[in-house]
Amino acid sequence: MSTKIHNKSSKPDNIVARDNGIIDECEAIESALPKFMRDYFIFLKGSVAVTTRRAYLQDILFFCNYLVETDLYTNAEKASDITIDEFKEITSRDINLFIGDYCNRYYKNINDGRVLFENNxxxxxxxxxxxxxxxxxxxxxxxLPSDITGxxxxxxxQKTQPDAIKRLEIDEVAMMLDTVQNGTGLTDKExxxxxxTRLRDKAIxxxxxxxxxxxxELRELNISSFNFSRGVFVIYRKRGKEVQMPINDACEKVILDYIENExxxxxxxxNENEDALFLSLQKKRMTTRSIRDLVKKYTSIAMGTSRSHGYSPHKLRATAATSMIETGFSIYDVQNLLDHDNVTTTQLYSAHRKNSKREIVKNFDWLDEDSVLGVKRND
Incomplete structure (x- = not known):
């Protein structure tokens, strides 16, 4: 039975539904954890985003299950039965062994098979x-009697190296957009x-x-997210942050073309999908998987590689950042647009800009006997 949303906030129903789905997941995990952690659960509710809360709870349940499976400090048969007195016996050495030894490489029996998990x-x-x-x-x-985290x-x-950042080059972006415009490089079935879907795919x-x-952010866009008369649209960032973005002529054109003609x-x-911007052929809001597959298809053609080696949407995020910096926008402008918490993340995308500066200086030699200011001398 579908749940009706009585929404009095400024957020659209799909954002409210998404967040409440994550909250339901959090509450299910909490019910599987010891009751003495209840104060901590309340702390998480008010201090972190719902996605971070879910990730923390998943990790803690994983640790508690490890305590049960290894009989470490507990005789409990399930995580929820672990007592506070048993938890007080845990030392920093136990945590180090769990993270550095067990989590690094472990096996799980799943569907009658043994699966190896490795964590970087x-x-x-x-x-x-x-x-x-x-x-x-x-x-x-x-x-707890002491703080063992020290x-x-x-x-x-490892620090991410600029050369390791995968993104499309500018000519590859042009080729990708040509493919979605004309169908170049697609198989007959595709x-x-x-x-x-070509107008939808192009807009995406x-x-x-x-x-x-x-x-x-893209998947959750609605038609009501866009105010074309004011030239803006609304997106919902991490931590539920609502942000207004200006819309340029090119984006307005492809979005309206899609809405009006496809x-x-x-x-x-x-009712659930009538406001969703990007729809599947089944007339439902597109899934993250279908958007990811779409991007991999078009980027693989642009790069001349197999579909399985195409890029993810996050690589297009890197492509946007690199292209803006190469065009001349400051890293602080790009940081603001992309919602990077730290400008050092944005600085990684400026490697090509630095290389272009090196080329300018290399070819701008005051002491070259044959040129001044890069201009061939005629005398």
């Missing part, structure tokens, strides 16, 4: 962060589908490479 340092760092918030809180909340081993994260790709939107009319749609 970034994943291990998140698990460490999740447990750190729990143990710090419980110490501050006078549930003894957690550091986890070194062309049959493209004929029904143009929004990605113009604004560097995250996949979730998108299903509202009288063909159910």
């Amino acid at each position: 340092n970034r994943s291990l760092s998140r698990k460490k962060s999740s447990l750190s918030t729990l143990f710090k809180f419980m110490f501050r909340n006078e549930q 003894g957690f081993n550091p986890i070194k994260l 062309k049959d589908y493209w004929l029904k 790709l143009v929004l990605f490479v113009t604004y560097g939107l995250r996949l979730s 998108r299903a009319k509202n009288d063909e749609l159910d």
Whole structure:
């Protein structure tokens, strides 16, 4: 049975429904955890975004299940039966062994098969962060006698190198947009589908490479998100942040073209999907998977590679950032547009800009006997 939304906030129903779906997941995880963590659950509700809350709770449940499976400090048969007295016996060494030894590489029996899981340092760092918030809180909340987090081993994260950032070159973006415009490079089967979705696909790709939107931000767009008379549209960032974005002529044109000439009319749609901007052929809001597959298809053609090696929407976000910086926008402008928490993230995309500066200086030689200011001397 579908749930009706009684929405008094400024957020559209689909954003409210999405967030409440995540909250339901959080509450299900909390019910599987020990009751003495209830104060911590309340702390998470008011201090982090719902997606972060879910990630922390998943990591903590994973740790508690590990305690049960290994009989470490507990005789409980399930995570919810672990007691506070048993939890007090846990030391920083136990956490270090869990993160550095167990989480690094472990097996699980799934569907009558044995599956190997491996975590890189970034994943291990998140698990460490999740447990750190729990143990710090419980110490501050006078549930634990000491703060053991000071003894957690550091986890070194490799710095992302600019050359390792995958993105499309400007000529590849042009080729991708030509493909979605004309069907170039598509198989016969893909062309049959493209004929029904080319205006939608073009609008999606143009929004990605113009604004560097995250996949979730694009998927949740509604028709009501756009105010064409004011030249703006609204997106919902991480942590539920509502942001107004200016819309340029190119984006307005492709979106209106799609709405007016290809998108299903509202009288063909159910209440849940009548405001959704990007629809599947089944007249439902597109899934994240279908958008991801769409992007991989068109980017693979632009790069001349197989469909499985096409780029994800996040690579188009990197493409937008790099292209803006190459065009001359400051990293602070790009940081603001892309909603980067730290400008150092944006600086990674400025590598090509630095290379272009190097080329200018290399060819601008005051001491070259044959040229001054890069101009061939005629005397």
